[in-house]
Amino acid sequence: MSPTNRRSFLATGAALAAVPTVAALAGQASAATSTDLPDYAPIPPSALGPAVNSQGYYVGRIEKNLYWVTDGTYQSAFLTTREGVVLFDAPPTIGHNLQRAIDEIASANGVSNRVTHLVYSHHHADHLGASSLFGKNVVRIGHAETRKLLARDNDPARPVPDITFEKSHTLRVGGERVELAWHGTNHTPDNVYIHLPDHKTLMLVDVLLPGWVPFDSFNLNEDVPGSIAAPAKAMSYPWKHFVGGHIGRLGSRQDMVVYQQYVDDIIANVKKALAAVDPTPFFVKYGNNSWAAVKEYQAAQVAYASAPVIKKYTGVLAAADVYTASTTFIILESLRLDLGVDSQVHA
Numbered sequence: 001m002s003p004t005n006r007r008s009f010l011a012t013g014a015a016l017a018a019v020p021t022v023a024a025l026a027g028q029a030s031a032a033t034s035t036d037l038p039d040y041a042p043i044p045p046s047a048l049g050p051a052v053n054s055q056g057y058y059v060g061r062i063e064k065n066l067y068w069v070t071d072g073t074y075q076s077a078f079l080t081t082r083e084g085v086v087l088f089d090a091p092p093t094i095g096h097n098l099q100r101a102i103d104e105i106a107s108a109n110g111v112s113n114r115v116t117h118l119v120y121s122h123h124h125a126d127h128l129g130a131s132s133l134f135g136k137n138v139v140r141i142g143h144a145e146t147r148k149l150l151a152r153d154n155d156p157a158r159p160v161p162d163i164t165f166e167k168s169h170t171l172r173v174g175g176e177r178v179e180l181a182w183h184g185t186n187h188t189p190d191n192v193y194i195h196l197p198d199h200k201t202l203m204l205v206d207v208l209l210p211g212w213v214p215f216d217s218f219n220l221n222e223d224v225p226g227s228i229a230a231p232a233k234a235m236s237y238p239w240k241h242f243v244g245g246h247i248g249r250l251g252s253r254q255d256m257v258v259y260q261q262y263v264d265d266i267i268a269n270v271k272k273a274l275a276a277v278d279p280t281p282f283f284v285k286y287g288n289n290s291w292a293a294v295k296e297y298q299a300a301q302v303a304y305a306s307a308p309v310i311k312k313y314t315g316v317l318a319a320a321d322v323y324t325a326s327t328t329f330i331i332l333e334s335l336r337l338d339l340g341v342d343s344q345v346h347a
């Protein structure tokens with residue numbers, strides 16, 4: 001922090017008034033009723049997908065014999081072939097509705113409804129927890145690291161993949177082609193790009209959630225620089241339809257462009273905050289309680305950086321006012337710790 005950037009105590013104090021105090025938070029400890037809960041901006045209609053049926057799912061065609069299923073929060077996809085069905089992820093929230101959706105499409109088209117292959121996007125239980133519903137006679141395909149992580153987790157709901165790959169794998173079933181590739185760590189160490197070139201579709205889970213800002217704390221991404229780099233890798237593929245694994249609709253290339261701009265805007269505003277927010281008053285106020293000083297200083301940086309982004313994207317991306325601040329904090333820490341932004345060497 002250069003002294004020329006320091007602001008007066010008065011100005012920073014005014015900015016801090018917006019940060020809730022410990023006393024105010026403690027007052028919320030009792031059970032909330034819905035009238036006590038905070039209000040958020042309305043969801044833009046563009047964020048919403050088709051309505052689910054009475055059983056709680058929607059199934060629709062993506063392109064030709066490729067379909068997608070959603071419960072409004074999670075997504076899966078499947079490819080019907082002359083030899084059986086290839087399923088992509090098995091979220092437990094969709095659960096038995098996966099087979100119902102497949103049955104519905106298979107009977108309408110007179111093709112097999114038997115799932116013969118199950119492709120794993122990454123090891124997380126919220127996308128694979130219904131894998132075991134498909135039994136032992138299904139060929140499961142995933143990254144080598146997915147196999148390691150699932151062996152570690154030892155969850156009977158998520159059997160380890162039978163076929164693994166390190167860099168890439170072409171899956172051919174019933175005359176259809178699926179290109180699987182690993183391009184470095186991002187959301188998790190094992191998250192892969194699932195490309196169906198003959199169906200103009202890319203599936204990449206937990207990166208772009210079309211129409212919405214990322215889930216809490218930048219989608220809980222384990223590798224923040226790797227996750228920031230993922231959209232450009234996704235855009236290097238030819239595709240028209242995008243399956244993001246979450247929320248109620250498919251994505252487009254334009255959705256990816258908006259998402260990249262959103263992340264770039266957070267990065268640019270974090271850099272501004274690192275230069276603009278004066279740490280002095282926090283350390284003066286909290287003395288030897290270093291954590292209190294750092295906590296409040298960083299909260300002020302996050303508020304400074306996220307406010308213009310929330311303003312810009314409210315009405316554009318759903319829940320910009322809900323999760324932009326927590327994502328900003330994660331990106332702030334990554335810029336400091338991974339990239340060394342604002343790092344100062346003691347004289």
Ligand SMILES: [Zn+2]
Nearest residue numbers: 122124187206
């Ligand atoms: Zn995940």
